[in-house]
Amino acid sequence: MTVMKELTTLQDVVNRCDEIMSHAWMVRTFVKHSEEVEDYPELDGLMGVARTIFDACRALETQVKDPEKYLHMLRKKIGRLKKATVEFERDAKQVSVHTNFMMAIRSTQICVRELEELLEFGTKIQQDEASLNA
Secondary structure, three states: OHHHHHOOOHHHHHHHHHHHHHHHHHHHHHHHOOHHHHHOOOOHHHHHHHHHHHHHHHHHHOOOOOHHHHHHHHHHHHHHHHHHHHHHHHHHHHHOOOHHHHHHHHHHHHHHHHHHHHHHHHHHHHHHHHHHHO
């Protein structure tokens, strides 16, 4: 990811994660307000992704000014986001092949992938800082 070259501090990593979460929030909004979700309440992956994104966004937004805590919280939330993304893809494809749903699937996959990369990069920064301070 070329953006990594621009990230030099943990706060930079957190700011980029926050930008990515804004994209996830838009997927949540699309899913939450789509008629298909109402038509298929038995498909947990549809509203599951919306609930998981909501939970992650709310938990992370409280830690934006504290990079260490933010990354700790992201480590706790990333597994659920990844699982919800897989379930969303499975269920959304059963509901509709409309471009909106296909793009929402891609968006959640990209968000998770980039968050995982940023988490790894942030961890490396933390380790580098710890070895400098040792």
